[in-house]
Amino acid sequence: MPSKLLIAFSLMALCVAxxxxxxxxxxxxxxxxxxxxxxxxxxxxxxxIRLAGWTVLVHLLQIAVxxxxxxxxxxxxxxxxxxxxxxxxxxxxxxxxxxxxxxxxLVGGVEALTGILMCGLSTGLFFAVFMRIFxxxxxxxxxx
Numbered sequence: 001m002p003s004k005l006l007i008a009f010s011l012m013a014l015c016v017a018x019x020x021x022x023x024x025x026x027x028x029x030x031x032x033x034x035x036x037x038x039x040x041x042x043x044x045x046x047x048x049i050r051l052a053g054w055t056v057l058v059h060l061l062q063i064a065v066x067x068x069x070x071x072x073x074x075x076x077x078x079x080x081x082x083x084x085x086x087x088x089x090x091x092x093x094x095x096x097x098x099x100x101x102x103x104x105x106l107v108g109g110v111e112a113l114t115g116i117l118m119c120g121l122s123t124g125l126f127f128a129v130f131m132r133i134f135x136x137x138x139x140x141x142x143x144x
Contacts, residue, residue, distance in 0.1 A: 030129060
């Protein structure tokens with residue numbers, strides 16, 4: 001079990017790194033786009049669509065990391081099953097129609113926790129961009 005936890009921790013760390021790189025790329029891209037007058041509805045909407053698409057791709061890459069490892073290490077019978085299992089685990093959908101062998105189940109739990117954290121981080125990014133696009137951010141409160 002300690003070796004499986006080490007694997008889970010390593011995969012989690014790799015996913016955090018992938019997510020950090022993906023969000024950094026988005027942040028570097030967003031200020032350039034936001035300076036071009038995105039207060040118009042369709043421009044702002046198109047920017048949010050692109051950001052959502054980029055974020056989904058970053059999440060799919062992370063799902064693929066887990067899936068490739070499950071298939072490579074023999075935890076699941078084939079790559080298609082591994083991708084399916086990883087997607088429903090990472091997103092915490094958890095259909096339960098496909099399960100890991102007993103010695104791998106804790107790894108699946110760590111994948112779900114990683115997915116929760118990374119989806120939360122993406123939600124925060126999306127919300128921050130939405131607030132900035134539509135000018136909904138508050139200035140710092142005046143001193144009391």
